[in-house]
Amino acid sequence: MKKFFTLLLFLMLLFAKAQDKLVFTYDPLTGNQIKRALCFGCTGTAKSSQDIKEIESLTEEDLQKFSPDDAISYYPNPVREELYLKWEVIDQNIISSIQIYNITGQVLKTYTGNDNKGNINISFQDYSNGVYLVQLNYSQGDQKTIKIIKQ
Known part of the structure; x- marks a missing residue:
């Protein structure tokens, strides 16, 4: 039973930052969300400051x-x-x-x-x-x- 709770605690901690793993795609003309995906192993989906042009x-x-x-x-x-x-x-x-x-x-x-x-x-x-x-x-x-x- 102790191993089960340890495993359950580990899984809860693993998925605690699930919002960092959600990737959204938007329609460029209307701004509506067209796709939502769960991405494991993603390091960062937001544009970096180098991607934003002057x-x-x-x-x-x-x-x-x-x-x-x-x-x-x-x-x-x-x-x-x-x-x-x-x-x-x-x-x-x-x-x-x-x-x-x-x-x-x-x-x-x-x-x-x-x-x-x-x-x-x-x-x-x-x-x-x-x-x-x-x-x-x-x-x-x-x-x-x-x-x-x-x-």
Whole structure:
């Protein structure tokens, strides 16, 4: 009986850090979880600080888009500190404002006067972890919304 309890205690200690062994995969466009796996022998699944690129070293392959022919791209999602947003002006349809919404629909911040730059860095440092919406309002009345996850 003593050996049984020793074995049981050993197994409980072995699985006590099971959350470190869970690996999640997310859909890059929507941020939804698409896969969950238990990984034994994994040393670390999170991106190291070397994997996270600085904005100056981004390439076109790093930027995410709605579709391959879209004029708006962004990086990274999920975001930790800053979201880099880049767009191209097509047919004089400039972006008149950018609004940040929380999941309940409350406007947190509005950026205006971005029409001639073509890009912007949006700080997410002051926001808590969760889902946010970035809405781009065009001068001709169109709107596009990006779902961003803050970690």
